[in-house]
Amino acid sequence: MDAPNEFEIFYKGEAVKVNRVVMGNEKLFNVQLSSPLVITRADHFNGGKFWTSIPEGKQNLAEEIGPLIEVFYRSLN
Numbered sequence: 152m153d154a155p156n157e158f159e160i161f162y163k164g165e166a167v168k169v170n171r172v173v174m175g176n177e178k179l180f181n182v183q184l185s186s187p188l189v190i191t192r193a194d195h196f197n198g199g200k201f202w203t204s205i206p207e208g209k210q211n212l213a214e215e216i217g218p219l220i221e222v223f224y225r226s227l228n
Contacts, residue, residue: 154227160219169220179205182216190217 159166168183182188189205190213202217204210 154224158223160216160223162216162219167216169223180220184212188212188216190220192217 154171156171158169158171160169161167162184170181170183172179172181177191179189179191182190188209190202190209191205192200193203195201202213204213
């Protein structure tokens, strides 16, 4: 099943809209909070992956919301 470009996740008990944008090989997620947040999965220098914000500065929020996006995608299978 193809993942939708728009979906909702639940963050701190509230439904939050997320828009997926693909730019080249990168998937970006625009999370519609009171303060705009764009996150993506990045490759760590040691080979692992992590969630990060674009631009940098909202790392804690990216690390909280990124796994919720993963749970959404896993629920599609």
